[in-house]
Amino acid sequence: MHSKIIAVEKFHSTILDNDRTIYIYLPSGYEQFADVRYPVLYMQDGQHTFHADERGGSWDLHLAADRLIEEKKIRPIIIVAVSHITDARISEYMHPLPGGEEVFGTKCHGEEYEQFLIQEVKPYIDEQFRTLKGPADTAVMGSSAGGLVSYNLGFRRPDIFGKVGALCPYFVRVEPTGEERWLSKRYKERPPIDIWIDVGEAEGYTVMEKHVRSAVDDMLEAGFEPGRNLWYYYVPGSGHTQKDWADRVHAPLLMFFGEIGQPVKAELAGPDRIGLSGLSARLNPIVTYDSGFVATDLNASYEIGDPSVLGVSPDGKLAPLREGTTTLTYRNGELASTLTVRVVPDLSATVNVSVHVEVPDDTPDVDILYAGIEIPKIGSNLYGGTFPVPRNMAFFFRISRGMGKDEADRDGNEVPMRFFKAKEGLALYYRVENWIDAKGDRQP
Known part of the structure; x- marks a missing residue:
């Protein structure tokens, strides 16, 4: 028994008045076990979900799903990879926002794309394949602008999508002048969804950690509980490519459809210097689990070698108090990791x-x-x-x-x-x- 990928070409949307290819991954055993129904993951940028092309690499999501299913770490799932249309991608992935049309010089058709997924794609999938139809068994995920539209879909339609994966979501466009323009509504409520959100350390201005972390802080203030319905990962050394997303896509799959397991490793990342004035900073306590799951601890416990030098809050924010050097130790059960930080008079931003x-x-x-x-x-x-x-x-x-x-x-x-x-x-x-x-x- 093997998994397989089906291509539905020229899938027509009456709502958007265009055609695209949709790829459907069916897990091993789908044809043999005719009475089994499956949870569904809807993916943006579907042409890169299982394959590479001249415009980008592949997430190789079928390989990650095959491995996790074979290892019995996640339930067997159906994956629906909805291709974007190159000339319409940004337009379809952007929900209307005051001034939004000025940013890219195109109309925002995110609401129509939302209707397309809910009124045209999902009914087709539910009719043609043995799916579990409720929000608890329906996930949506994407990266960059695809992460942004997935984030909006979860907050706008939790009755459809109960699980959301927003990998390095394109929340903000940074202009060459340095002006920052938000491309999404800042949601202040907590819908009944589970959300995975992340960002790479090496994405430059494309997606900045401070913007993604700001959205995470909004979710925490709205009542999301880290480690229960919210997981965040600030990924060391990671850029903005399909390979980067392929390297960590197992984590949201485990969160959505499996068990994350028990912590087996802790690593404390962060700056080795911070100024009494100037640049602010935050720690990044990373926890790896026996399933392979990995995430940043948003509610961490720390021990400070010299509390007169530096303070730190559970969310990792550093508060320099005087010049000097101290150790910071992150603890998670029996696991620990230590970082040495020096406080200097000033550190420019x-x-x-x-x-x-x-x-x-x-x-x-x-x-x-x-x-x-x-x-x-x-x-x-x-x-x-x-x-x-x-x-x-x-x-x-x-x-x-x-x-x-x-x-x-x-x-x-x-x-x-x-x-x-x-x-x-x-x-x-x-x-x-x-x-x-x-x-x-x-x-x-």
């Missing part, structure tokens, strides 16, 4: 980072490159400048001229992602050998 990029002679003429941040052209084959960047902000990226126009090696092949974390005096010099969309290979 931003640092200046110098970035220069040399490109090949035949690079198409563009004014801006993306190298974690936008880099202007300053000369022949050269882009660069010095930029104020939030201290400790991390970036995981490829140098790019735009969508589908990333850097490549001499032979035109994809290159590994680059990484940097902003600190004082950081100077970066990159050389691009080729572009993925270039015709032909570079001659040696």
Whole structure:
């Protein structure tokens, strides 16, 4: 017995007046056990749920589900991966918000997309397959803008979607000027849903931890209970790619459809310096469970070596009191992890980072490159400048001229992602050998 994936091509929406492909994952045993009904997970950006294409990698969600089901860590599930339409993705994933149409220059059709899922996709799935139809057995999940629309679907329609996965949700657009524009309503109530929400450390300005954590704080104030109906994970070293989401998608699957198990490891991440003035900071106590589940503890217990130097609240916020150095120990039952923190007089919120990029002679003429941040052209084959960047902000990226126009090696092949974390005096010099969309290979 094996799982299988069915493609329903040209699935028509009367509400949106367009067609798209929907992929349906059926677990091992679906055809053999005809009296069994299954919970359902609805996924955004469905073309990347099980497969990669020229516009992005794959979550390989079928592989994660196969493994967890075989290990009996989750119930067998049906996964419905709803493809986006490239030119309509942002429009369909954005619910109306005052000023929202100005951000992307397009009308927000999130309400119509919501109706499409609830009135057209879900009835089709419930009719064609043996599903458990109630909200307790119906989850919705996505990443980036797909995480944003999933978040909105959960808060707006908890009667349909009782479980929500919002991976690095695109809550805020940060303009080149530094202006921050929220793209979602800030919900202040607690609907009857269970929610997984996360963000990677190295997503740069694309999705910033402070914005996601602000939404988490809203949920805590609304009465969500961490470890019961709310789980959050601030993921060290993680960027904004399908591979990053594939690496941790097992965690929300365990939360939705299985048992997370017992804690077996604790790790305390956080800054080694904090200022009496300037940059604020928070700890990130990470707990790993015997099932493989992993999350940040939002209501942690700490021991402070010298309480006269530094205070810390259960949510990890640090309160510097005087100059000095102290240890902070996170405890979770028998597990513990310790971090040493030094308090200095001042630590600026931003640092200046110098970035220069040399490109090949035949690079198409563009004014801006993306190298974690936008880099202007300053000369022949050269882009660069010095930029104020939030201290400790991390970036995981490829140098790019735009969508589908990333850097490549001499032979035109994809290159590994680059990484940097902003600190004082950081100077970066990159050389691009080729572009993925270039015709032909570079001659040696």
